[in-house]
Amino acid sequence: MVMSVVSLGGLISYETLHVLGTSDLPQGVAHWWPLLIYGPWIVACLTILRSALHGRSTKGSSWTIMIFFSLINATLCAVNALGDAVTATVAGLPPIAALACLHQLVDQLTHKVTQIPNSQ
Template identity: 40%
Template sequence: MTTVSAFSGIIAYDPLRHVAQRYSPASTASWWPLLVYGPWAVASLSILRAALHQRRALHSWAVVLLFSFAGMLLCVAEAPRHYTDMTAAALPTVAALACFQQMVRCITLTRPLRRAKPRHRNHGQPPG
């Protein structure tokens, strides 16, 4: 999963930088892809943490999906207007997202279920 995500980030870096060069100064264009992959990475870590603690991470999944979709759209917009080229531009983002989802699924399926502990003590019953 890490290799696929890193490889897709490397592939998508150049198209995202080209988009940024049109709208921002040249000195900041090389850092611009971090606006897409920074929130994606942080939300991914949040999802992994939630999976390890058997909690839900709906907000983090929304961030991952939003920035995956944004990165994919920007890469497709930069690709030549042929179906094959547009598919090749979208594939790294889709592959990274699919690998990440499968890794989270593996974590949640291999972790044994925790027993639910009561949140509050029963104060109405005497001890003993």
């Protein structure tokens, strides 16, 4: 489910970021421009997941990178959206949803279940 939300959010946001890039960059470079946002986001995501799977606490810098690039992505998508506040919210929601899903996945991976002792 997490991968579905992240993939769908990436697909939705990519076109908006690409359109923003084509206004100021040459056509060949504009296709790669969204990677400036998704590259650090993906690396931070993998770092956080690796730490969670190995039972280590994640460094604050990885979460800071995730939050920073998610907010940049959401802001650029929302600003580019034409229309009212609802349209801007819909456009900016996918990166925030992906961030929330990652946080919940990490929480599930790091949650330790405490066993209740048998009462005898």
